[in-house]
Amino acid sequence: MDWNANCPVPLGRHERVLMAHGGGGRLMQQLIAAVFRPAFDNPLLETRHDGAALRLPQGGRLAFTTDSYVVRPLFFPGGDIGSLAVNGTVNDLAMCGARPLWLSCGFILEEGFEIAALQRVVESMRRAADAAGVVLVTGDTKVVERGKGDGLYVNTAGIGALEHERVIGPGSVRPGDRILVSGDLGRHGIAILAARESLGFETEIQSDCAPLAAPVLALLEAGVDVRCLRDLTRGGLGAALNEIARDSGHDVRVEEAAVPVREDVAGACEILGLDPLYVANEGRLVAFVAPEHGGRALEVLRRHEATAGAVEIGVVQESREGQVTLATRFGSLRLLDLPSGEQLPRIC
Amino acid sequence: MCLAVPGKVLSVLGDDPIARSGRVDFSGIVKEVNLAFVPEAKVGDYVLVHVGLAIATIDEEEAQHTLDALRQIEALDQELQ
Amino acid sequence: MKFIDEYRDAQAAGRLAQALARVATREWTLMEVCGGQTHSIVRFGLDELLPEGVTLVHGPGCPVCVTPVEFIDKALAIAARPEVVFCSFGDMLRVPGSAKDLFTVKAEGGDVRVLYSPLDVLALARRHPDKQVVFFGVGFETTAPATAMAVHQARREGLKNLSLLISHVLVPPALRAMLSSPLNKVQGFLAAGHVCTVMGFEEYEPIAREYRVPIVVTGFEPVDILQGVLMCVTQLEQGRHEVENQYARSVRRAGNQPAQELMRQVFRVVHRAWRGIGTIPESGLGLCEAYAEFDAERRFDVQGVTAQESPECRSGEVLTGVLKPFDCPAFGVTCSPDRPLGAPMVSSEGACAAYYRYRRRPAAAEA
Numbered sequence: 001m002d003w004n005a006n007c008p009v010p011l012g013r014h015e016r017v018l019m020a021h022g023g024g025g026r027l028m029q030q031l032i033a034a035v036f037r038p039a040f041d042n043p044l045l046e047t048r049h050d051g052a053a054l055r056l057p058q059g060g061r062l063a064f065t066t067d068s069y070v071v072r073p074l075f076f077p078g079g080d081i082g083s084l085a086v087n088g089t090v091n092d093l094a095m096c097g098a099r100p101l102w103l104s105c106g107f108i109l110e111e112g113f114e115i116a117a118l119q120r121v122v123e124s125m126r127r128a129a130d131a132a133g134v135v136l137v138t139g140d141t142k143v144v145e146r147g148k149g150d151g152l153y154v155n156t157a158g159i160g161a162l163e164h165e166r167v168i169g170p171g172s173v174r175p176g177d178r179i180l181v182s183g184d185l186g187r188h189g190i191a192i193l194a195a196r197e198s199l200g201f202e203t204e205i206q207s208d209c210a211p212l213a214a215p216v217l218a219l220l221e222a223g224v225d226v227r228c229l230r231d232l233t234r235g236g237l238g239a240a241l242n243e244i245a246r247d248s249g250h251d252v253r254v255e256e257a258a259v260p261v262r263e264d265v266a267g268a269c270e271i272l273g274l275d276p277l278y279v280a281n282e283g284r285l286v287a288f289v290a291p292e293h294g295g296r297a298l299e300v301l302r303r304h305e306a307t308a309g310a311v312e313i314g315v316v317q318e319s320r321e322g323q324v325t326l327a328t329r330f331g332s333l334r335l336l337d338l339p340s341g342e343q344l345p346r347i348c
Numbered sequence: 349m350c351l352a353v354p355g356k357v358l359s360v361l362g363d364d365p366i367a368r369s370g371r372v373d374f375s376g377i378v379k380e381v382n383l384a385f386v387p388e389a390k391v392g393d394y395v396l397v398h399v400g401l402a403i404a405t406i407d408e409e410e411a412q413h414t415l416d417a418l419r420q421i422e423a424l425d426q427e428l429q
Numbered sequence: 430m431k432f433i434d435e436y437r438d439a440q441a442a443g444r445l446a447q448a449l450a451r452v453a454t455r456e457w458t459l460m461e462v463c464g465g466q467t468h469s470i471v472r473f474g475l476d477e478l479l480p481e482g483v484t485l486v487h488g489p490g491c492p493v494c495v496t497p498v499e500f501i502d503k504a505l506a507i508a509a510r511p512e513v514v515f516c517s518f519g520d521m522l523r524v525p526g527s528a529k530d531l532f533t534v535k536a537e538g539g540d541v542r543v544l545y546s547p548l549d550v551l552a553l554a555r556r557h558p559d560k561q562v563v564f565f566g567v568g569f570e571t572t573a574p575a576t577a578m579a580v581h582q583a584r585r586e587g588l589k590n591l592s593l594l595i596s597h598v599l600v601p602p603a604l605r606a607m608l609s610s611p612l613n614k615v616q617g618f619l620a621a622g623h624v625c626t627v628m629g630f631e632e633y634e635p636i637a638r639e640y641r642v643p644i645v646v647t648g649f650e651p652v653d654i655l656q657g658v659l660m661c662v663t664q665l666e667q668g669r670h671e672v673e674n675q676y677a678r679s680v681r682r683a684g685n686q687p688a689q690e691l692m693r694q695v696f697r698v699v700h701r702a703w704r705g706i707g708t709i710p711e712s713g714l715g716l717c718e719a720y721a722e723f724d725a726e727r728r729f730d731v732q733g734v735t736a737q738e739s740p741e742c743r744s745g746e747v748l749t750g751v752l753k754p755f756d757c758p759a760f761g762v763t764c765s766p767d768r769p770l771g772a773p774m775v776s777s778e779g780a781c782a783a784y785y786r787y788r789r790r791p792a793a794a795e796a
Contacts, residue, residue, distance in 0.1 A: 332475070396626060
């Protein structure tokens, strides 16, 4: 067991980066805890949420976030690296309860990449930005030699306005809070897999990639007491619930029978041996709301197309363990753990 | 490792018995599957697929028997209650 | 999902559990042989539905778990070679050898690929004529026909750059080995439904007779497993020891003849070392002489690799149902899915991994 002198979390035997370190699961958490946090530690980073909520010296609050996109293939049913890059960052801002306003975008292009493909990506970004009501205000382009870049990597950073004083994050979660999910799980991950030739299967499933700012702002406007929001990406619902449970210090109980999964996604998971609870999404969120607002929150979410399938799936519990348990349809209980490494490589 | 999943045969290709394959539907996901070990399987049948090969045709009658046996248990339960 | 959903029906499961509670008048210890069944039991919490006296212990039916360390080390040696494209099922990538695993070899620059089907190596070999494509053929009798088909087609196509590292294992010899052990507590078995789909269940009849144990061929869904347990306990209560078939929708007594025929053509029975257990005579499959050109062990001359097991790992006892994962001192302490000491903590069908993932400690099962 290797111990990093600065951090009590063992990195295990890994001296090199593994694909699993990018999986959104336990290994990635270890990497962050053992390498990044000791170097960069500060109270804002400690909040461990998708974006940082910042106060300007002269008053007023902003939310700030960044994300990089390395998805393969670049174009897939229901989206592409461009629409992902815009919606992913828009959604991270929305998860802070912010109104997304401005994005930056950095491109790392590999020598030999087709300009026509780049054009398609950029046009897709423009459409996504328009739909989400954000503007791209600054950017950067770099080119690396053939063989050093795998086509195209994109980074976006975003700024949004926090028009309220609420603290929306794991720290606000309380026992009794209702847990809602905005729609059925796993479409993005399966759509990406289907687009990869090596697995050779056909399906009609499209990625659920979509902007979520409008339904979130509607929740806030309706006076719903939103404690925490998280968009579900790598590691799926399982990863998101575990992170929030751990960071809030409370337990989470989920009803298996309440979790929505479409039959064809379930079928794909069966043949590939995947668990839909851990498969990636791109246009789905999980919301923790005050107990008395559960009904109102569902009403509001169901009025918006992207969150029309919202349902309640669980509740926050008293214990201070930070674990997630699943009540199976058979009446037994089991842990819903953080996935160890990657289920599906490079899905976002 | 012993993960095998039932799917419905949509079409069959090829005359060569060893390379005989079919498009099989798993609740909306369609995959090409090698059918060499189930020469009796035809379009509309359900087959059990393991790592890309069908290892059995599902016997719908037997499946029904299993479910019937369950219903008998239910009936017995109700009698005893 | 047809032929799946009906067997996950909660009401039916509840009824079966109630029927079990009525039938069982004594304590019984059963073993489910297949790792896929173990996974289903722990994932759906089925053991919580059983009456007090009926205990399920987990068997060695996880082919990833029982692949000997020497084989993993051989695989690692081959995969590290620059001319090799090494292909494997996803499960094998994190199984620890003496010093590292395939994931690490990949990180260090080895060309290691995950495949869904052994048949996928054929296209790969055709696409990379300048490379040596190697497939890691692991699994029980369920998977052996697929490997056999890959080799058979490779021979027909005359592929020169494809070879296989074969470590297939057979269930019946393992059952006999366990039943012959003085430590054995198992009184009845749930035989592996998909192994029997291929092999049938005739070969289990002498075992049931000689050792006087009921053997019920069982499927993998919750209703299948509970029904299998009910059938097995009913036999025990009635003093019978026969082979019965719960999984009749997929399993016939003679099994799949075309698959067995191809296996006979391509493989021969060999002695096989089972990780954590030891060598069981005539318990494995290797390529026969006629197909020796496809044997990666010969092609790459890695025969002299010796291996070290972690002295802390007690997988052998877990695999034979003698030790529950929770009772291993290393469980969750020095051994976890991220830093596994042995294979049962890595494989999705390994008992240790299932317990770690779904239970962590017995307290998690309390409401």
